[in-house]
Amino acid sequence: MSADTIRERHALEHVTDRLSRSFSGRVSPNRVDATVNAIHHRFDGSPIREFVPVLVERIARDELRHAPPETG
Numbered sequence: 823m824s825a826d827t828i829r830e831r832h833a834l835e836h837v838t839d840r841l842s843r844s845f846s847g848r849v850s851p852n853r854v855d856a857t858v859n860a861i862h863h864r865f866d867g868s869p870i871r872e873f874v875p876v877l878v879e880r881i882a883r884d885e886l887r888h889a890p891p892e893t894g
Contacts, residue, residue: 826871830874833875837858837878838855841883848892853892858878858882861881862878
């Protein structure tokens, strides 16, 4: 695994943590994780990876903001 891949994965872990805190009580951490992973896979095969975590976070935040709240 390349250093860039490791950095990207680490950045995505931080994205998931930030979004889980931001949407705590409204969206489950599992849903946040699934959303981040699904969006991240949209970028599979993209040759330029530097901004992928930033784009994933922006898209995921928007999707989670507009998602109906989960009921417990």
